[in-house]
Amino acid sequence: MSLKLFRRSLWVYHLNSGSCNGCDIEVLNIFTPYHDVERLGIKLVASPRHADVIVFTGPITRETLPKAIRAFFAVPEPKAVVAVGSCACGGGIWYDSYAVIGGIEAFYRILENYYKIRLPLTVYVPGCPPKPEAIIYGIAVLRGVLKQKQRKTYFLEKEVPALTRDFIVNLEKYMKQEGGINIGKK
Amino acid sequence: MEYIAIVLANIVAILIIAPIIDGIERKIKAKLQCRKGPPILQTWYDLVKLFRRPSIVTEEYSLAYVISPYIIFANMTLALALVPSFTRISLSFFGDIIVLVYLIASSSIFLAIGSISSGNVFATIGANREISLATLSKLLMALVLATFATLKRALTLGSIFPIIPPYTLSAIISIILFAIIAYIDCYKLPFDIPEAEPEIIDGILVEYSGKSLGVLKYSTYLKRILLFTIIVDLILPRNIPTLLLPISYFTFLLALSITYVCVETYFGRLRIDQALKFMKTMVPILLVVWFIAYLHY
Numbered sequence: 001m002s003l004k005l006f007r008r009s010l011w012v013y014h015l016n017s018g019s020c021n022g023c024d025i026e027v028l029n030i031f032t033p034y035h036d037v038e039r040l041g042i043k044l045v046a047s048p049r050h051a052d053v054i055v056f057t058g059p060i061t062r063e064t065l066p067k068a069i070r071a072f073f074a075v076p077e078p079k080a081v082v083a084v085g086s087c088a089c090g091g092g093i094w095y096d097s098y099a100v101i102g103g104i105e106a107f108y109r110i111l112e113n114y115y116k117i118r119l120p121l122t123v124y125v126p127g128c129p130p131k132p133e134a135i136i137y138g139i140a141v142l143r144g145v146l147k148q149k150q151r152k153t154y155f156l157e158k159e160v161p162a163l164t165r166d167f168i169v170n171l172e173k174y175m176k177q178e179g180g181i182n183i184g185k186k
Numbered sequence: 187m188e189y190i191a192i193v194l195a196n197i198v199a200i201l202i203i204a205p206i207i208d209g210i211e212r213k214i215k216a217k218l219q220c221r222k223g224p225p226i227l228q229t230w231y232d233l234v235k236l237f238r239r240p241s242i243v244t245e246e247y248s249l250a251y252v253i254s255p256y257i258i259f260a261n262m263t264l265a266l267a268l269v270p271s272f273t274r275i276s277l278s279f280f281g282d283i284i285v286l287v288y289l290i291a292s293s294s295i296f297l298a299i300g301s302i303s304s305g306n307v308f309a310t311i312g313a314n315r316e317i318s319l320a321t322l323s324k325l326l327m328a329l330v331l332a333t334f335a336t337l338k339r340a341l342t343l344g345s346i347f348p349i350i351p352p353y354t355l356s357a358i359i360s361i362i363l364f365a366i367i368a369y370i371d372c373y374k375l376p377f378d379i380p381e382a383e384p385e386i387i388d389g390i391l392v393e394y395s396g397k398s399l400g401v402l403k404y405s406t407y408l409k410r411i412l413l414f415t416i417i418v419d420l421i422l423p424r425n426i427p428t429l430l431l432p433i434s435y436f437t438f439l440l441a442l443s444i445t446y447v448c449v450e451t452y453f454g455r456l457r458i459d460q461a462l463k464f465m466k467t468m469v470p471i472l473l474v475v476w477f478i479a480y481l482h483y
Contacts, residue, residue, distance in 0.1 A: 005235060005238060005239075006235070008228075008231035008235070009228070009231040009232045009234075009235045011232075033219055033220050033221045036216070036221040036222055036223075038212075038216065038221065038223065038224050039216075039221070039222040039223055039224055039225075040224075041224060041225075041228055041231060041232075043232075045388070046387035046388050046392075047387050047388050047391070047392045047393075049242060049392065049393060049394065049395035049399070050388070050391070050394075050395060050399060052235075052239075074242065076239050076240050076241070076242045076395050076396050077240065
């Protein structure tokens with residue numbers, strides 16, 4: 001699924017919902033002369049009313065949640081969302097912090113439960129921070145120019161060892177040998 | 187009947203080329219900043235996209251907020267019908283020079299009224315700046331056009347253009363001053379104070395979206411073309427054959443827009459008081475030029 005309306009022109013509203021500014025720098029990076037996304041018809045706008053796409057950076061904190069909801073509803077339909085960075089995609093290292101609602105999924109859960117809306121097309125650009133090239137790739141996926149790169153993969157540990165006293169002592173010994181803590185202490 | 191058809195064809199041609207001229211300007215600006223730049227039709231793509239999107243209205247809006255973009259667009263189209271562009275034929279009647287000043291001034295006023303009615307704080311700041319700039323810039327515009335009228339002793343635009351063949355001092359100075367005033371009125375970079383993008387998030391345009399935003403942007407491009415057209419008409423000689431006229435008009439238009447965009451690239455934004463001070467210094471100069479024009483020098 002992609003939006004044909006934005007094939008030639010796409011105006012981006014950058015919404016910082018509690019980011020560490022790493023992703024913000026990378027988002028601004030794609031507008032520099034080196035990457036120059038204006039040649040692809042992408043423009044950074046200052047007001048959500050002018051925008052077609054919201055670029056979320058950072059996890060959604062409790063403080064920014066009402067403001068993020070207002071900005072979300074200020075964008076006219078049809079709209080799309082690009083979640084840039086690990087924090088926006090799934091909460092990142094703050095996924096269980098008391099001050100943070102979570103990533104874009106948690107935000108959507110709130111929107112679905114309390115506002116009963118159809119969720120917009122969403123593109124995830126993970127990374128901490130993602131490269132500017134990755135952000136441009138994500139926007140190309142949104143426009144339907146390029147294919148999605150990610151496949152569904154998951155990793156499971158077969159046997160989880162019991163956390164006994166012997167196991168911990170052995171683990172410490174192993175780490176001392178391998179980690180080089182005792183080097184020069186002979 | 188033929189007369190009206192020619193005027194309408196003129197307006198349609200300008201409606202088509204106005205975003206293309208803006209696209210060329212964007213391309214040149216990009217080249218000057220060592221970028222590749224968008225395609226020349228990019229402004230058209232943006233406008234088409236905006237026209238296909240719905241406009242959201244604010245919670246506390248009034249009628250002026252909804253209809254003012256369309257009034258501004260109508261004003262600009264009517265003003266374009268008054269000035270001769272691709273042909274020498276235009277809607278001309280006694281006193282159309284005064285109507286032109288009123289149309290340009292009322293578009294600024296409607297822009298300010300519309301953005302105040304949206305109820306947004308940033309829009310109010312933008313409207314405030316727009317009004318304080320417009321009061322001075324429209325005064326300057328009226329003074330320059332009065333100088334032209336005095337030089338030719340006429341009140342119809344058809345008999346005023348072109349101004350240059352008698353190479354008088356006041357004619358040359360007033361053309362240069364008009365070029366500066368047109369630059370101020372175009373919302374080009376040192377003077378784009380009402381819609382300062384990073385500073386007051388697009389100011390007057392902040393609450394407009396979709397179709398109404400598209401119409402407002404379109405009328406800004408039309409305003410630029412209107413002011414360029416007046417400058418071209420001031421200097422384009424009268425003895426050019428009718429078949430060559432559209433080509434020469436378009437080349438002059440392109441040359442003007444390229445000059446303006448090259449100037450624009452090398453400037454930052456002025457503060458509102460600096461811009462007002464700059465325009466205040468122009469008022470006495472214009473009054474002196476007007477007096478010289480009255481004396482036929």
